[in-house]
Amino acid sequence: MDTPMIDLAAVRADTPGCRRGVFLDSAGSSLPPVQVLDEVVGHLRREAEVGGYVAHDERLPDLEAGYGLMASLLGCEPDEVAFTDSATRSWLAAFDAVPLTAGDRVLVTEVEYAGNAIPLLRRAAEVGATVEPVPSTPAGEIDVAALREMLDERVALVSLVHVPTNGGLVNPVAEVAEAAHEVGALVLLDACQSVGQLPVLASELGADIVSGTGRKWLRGPRGTGFLVVRRPVLERLRPRQVDLRSGTWISPDSYELRADARVFELWESSTADRLGLLAAARYALDLGVDAIADAVLARAEHLRAGLAEVPGVEVHDLGTNRCGIVSFTVADREPEQVRAELAARDVTVTVTGVGSTQYDMTRRGLPEVVRASPHYFTSPDQLDEAVAAVAALKR
Template structure:
């Protein structure tokens, strides 16, 4: 597969972190570009010199543009975008806006790879409302079984909630096929796209979801403390957002209020505008590079890394699915994952660990211990992958 359609040297030169570490933790947080960093520091400097409110007023047009940029990234409308400080808040707001309709005996369908915080929220809803949580089985490749999903949907189903890409593996769930099924059944579909937006192209129209939550800090390479929700105009009449405040609602003068148009009804008035502007820069850079091009490179690097690790004696990768992405999880026989990660860190290589809390259903079913999670991105080089594989190979050899 061709990996040189991008000017990698220029991209790395514009990514200060590449000069100091081998960064294989983009599933945790991607490296900021110089442009994103400059946008944020310039706005912070403006706040310091002129005042926070005054700086926001001066940047009002650029702040408003962030909604347009995010909409362009995922194929939606600017009116369908709400800004949040992280994807968990965005996801929880969308879920809570639907949960007011849940009654005892209603059902939430989800996958075995569902993100741990989402699962806890489902449990909380079950405790509060009596809604039933149904975990859809996997297919023979380890992805959500869409045939089983179609068979489980009935008149009691009030939500299908799925993680597009799990936090602890390279699986890519069949999001568009899930959307085809939910549209035909008329069931709301909430997609957690935290690990997919920015890693490869995500198009809400092609997927057919009703709600999508995502973060800025991971493969999108935006700052921490940023996230967003996309809410289709067609589902807004069903939603009752959990918080009403002056940014989300308007007092009607008669001890009542009206929600503001579109997804803005989910926003709050106060924001970290330096982070919001940084997110906008990161999104525009992603669009300029073309997510199809950067996504193809990231996925190809993930495949090469996975294959190289699988070739090492004593090393096993654990990624499910026929379609896989740039996230690679691995274990070394006889060596705890934290010791493997520490050895990689000693050699200047950033990785992270998975744990049971990140995807409870999957970890329990497969009896998974903590794993080493390696996640390259399009600015990663083959040489960097080779260095990581060499370190893991030495750890495995020393354990035999």
């Protein structure tokens, strides 16, 4: 069956911000559609009228239905979904619950993100565990054959970044999960840069835990995140950041934690932002995740091809399978200078540096790259405009 195409005119009409210059930073914080904006602002106005508690209670049916909505998006069961205030909070809460002791090993990819690497290294040092990067293939993905050589019964966790922050490759999740499970290791998938631009179905990928955010490719509000914890592994985890949302105080000296993924939720949260996240998930599901993936990849390949034709521009994307992140440098200009000069031409990009992905960028000798990330609402004409703006820098 053919994948339906994105109606470019319709999604641009839903995205007023995309008509103000060329927006190429959905890998940072994307432009929300009006459906998300209306949900967030509308609920904030309702809170101003009746107070936060009453306004929250009015939307309880929608909030409860949100678990099923996110389960549809993420390929899991509703009781395997938890909501948080960021991808960072999701990842940290899950990682903190993974039992680690002296002698344990944690395997990571060479595209591991700094937000994960720092807590990994700190906790490993505290308990006497080790953090070890798995070599990459020449194409840049995790080398599954090398992973299998490194796996043994001491490996407690494989931390897998689905899509790195600094380039367009997509790591092979299912193959990694299959290998890790053969030795009983847990797989924690950082899907921060993949949910919203790629199909991320936990039931098919085989990851035990999946963390993600609303603000990037999903086009939700900032301050929103989610976590998938599969039922079979929940009993192996020991959540430590718990409160009255995570459990019940049943007597003066005893409590009982929840038996589902909501044990990772905290009581205080933004109802308006949660509703906005659900609106973003609904918008993505209505468009079709496969259609989104096709459109995003087409935009990225259009941009890569255009940039590759500009003298002095080098595209640095790796990967056999690629996605919507395009990384490049311009000869004789620092990436931050490129970002600023493009901003003056109403082209929004960002810069990512070695401090975000030490293993990969040190290995490749790249201190910084310019990162462009077009979404499906970016028109081909705008991509050509961005390429022309980069070419003009050389003149």
